[in-house]
Amino acid sequence: MPSRTAEKPDTDRAESKPPTPGHPIDAALSERFDLAEHRRYLARELDGVILDLGAGGGAMVPYLQTAVQREPALRLHAIEPDPNRRRQAKQTATTHNLDIHLQSGRAESLPYADDTFDVVIASAVFCTVQDPLLALEEVHRVVKPNGEFRFLEHVRSDGLRGYVQDVVTPLWKRIDNGCHLNRRTDDWIAAGPFALDEIETLRLGVSPSRPFVRGTATPVSHTETDSRISDDDGFQELH
Numbered sequence: 058m059p060s061r062t063a064e065k066p067d068t069d070r071a072e073s074k075p076p077t078p079g080h081p082i083d084a085a086l087s088e089r090f091d092l093a094e095h096r097r098y099l100a101r102e103l104d105g106v107i108l109d110l111g112a113g114g115g116a117m118v119p120y121l122q123t124a125v126q127r128e129p130a131l132r133l134h135a136i137e138p139d140p141n142r143r144r145q146a147k148q149t150a151t152t153h154n155l156d157i158h159l160q161s162g163r164a165e166s167l168p169y170a171d172d173t174f175d176v177v178i179a180s181a182v183f184c185t186v187q188d189p190l191l192a193l194e195e196v197h198r199v200v201k202p203n204g205e206f207r208f209l210e211h212v213r214s215d216g217l218r219g220y221v222q223d224v225v226t227p228l229w230k231r232i233d234n235g236c237h238l239n240r241r242t243d244d245w246i247a248a249g250p251f252a253l254d255e256i257e258t259l260r261l262g263v264s265p266s267r268p269f270v271r272g273t274a275t276p277v278s279h280t281e282t283d284s285r286i287s288d289d290d291g292f293q294e295l296h
């Protein structure tokens with residue numbers, strides 16, 4: 058298990074101003090949390106074929122545009138199940154003159170062949186997907202064996218806040234578009250089909266949507282996964 062490290066700001070890149078998200082939840086996310094530095098982290102030094110999972114209104118577009126300027130051979134794909142957000146993301150990509158293949162789809166059943174992507178990016182998605190463990194399996198399936206999964210997610214807190222998140226989540230997910238406050242996404246990534254390469258807990262987010270974590274993980278073979286899952290009864294726990 059990698060140690061959790063302090064944040065390292067990356068101020069080298071100067072993206073154009075991120076789009077104003079069209080969906081209220083996306084807008085709230087952008088306004089409440091300054092995610093720019095962390096989006097740069099997700100989009101740094103990309104190479105090959107990339108998937109933005111649950112692209113929303115296209116919040117990653119400016120950062121992916123910067124990545125393409127550095128590496129013009131990048132091939133960009135995104136899925137987004139919500140048609141309004143998908144429309145917004147397409148508009149954002151057009152505005153930024155970004156060539157990205159955006160389509161409808163769900164993380165739990167990705168419309169891609171095995172071993173397609175060099176990097177899969179997820180920002181604030183695993184709080185919302187219906188079946189996060191199946192989604193992780195799907196990410197594992199479509200990422201190349203030497204590929205990488207990069208994530209920026211809010212997760213269940215420890216201590217009293219975690220307990221409050223458990224209690225509040227049934228109501229919260231109704232008013233916040235299916236968002237679960239208490240997903241243990243970081244634990245599930247580590248216990249499931251990936252090995253964490255790095256993970257940081259971020260001083261980001263306001264109660265009850267905190268903490269955020271960001272990190273990178275690489276796929277492990279299913280033989281390894283099976284033995285790790287049987288050692289960890291908590292893996293199947295869903296809230």
Ligand SMILES: C[S@@+](CC[C@H](N)C(=O)[O-])C[C@H]1O[C@@H](n2cnc3c(N)ncnc32)[C@H](O)[C@@H]1O
Nearest residue numbers: 111112113116139163164180181182185186187
């Ligand atoms: C909080 S928004 C984050 C959007 C974007 N990734 C960002 O960083 O701003 C969560 C997104 O996940 C999408 N989503 C919900 N369920 C999903 C699923 N099963 N598979 C993929 N995306 C999903 C939502 O439609 C929404 O656009």
